[in-house]
Amino acid sequence: MTTTPSEPTAPLSEAERSWRRQVVDETRASTALEGGSSTDAMRELQEQWVDGRITADELVxxxxxxxxxxxPR
Structure with a gap:
């Protein structure tokens, strides 16, 4: 996933929300091309990030x- 240019401290601008939507859509498409799919719980987390309800760190x-x-990490 691409790094996010800004984290929400106020309501997201339409440009930020649109960018986040594109990131999530591209991530899902890439996963599908590899034969995978997101769980419903993961999709909900992604939607929360798109809407600015959670930060990228919270998504991860x-x-x-x-x-x-x-x-090992």
Whole structure:
């Protein structure tokens, strides 16, 4: 996922929301091209980020909670 240019401290501008929508749509398309799909819970997290209800850090933390890995970090 691309880094976000700004995190919400006030309501998102339409340009920011549009950019976030594009990032999520491209991420989902890439996942589908690889034969995967997002869980409903992950899609909900993505929508919360698009709407500015959570930050990018919260999105990543939520994804890690939903899909833990045993790989070392």
């Amino acid at each position: 933390a939520g994804a890690r909670r939903l899909h833990p890995t045993s790989a």
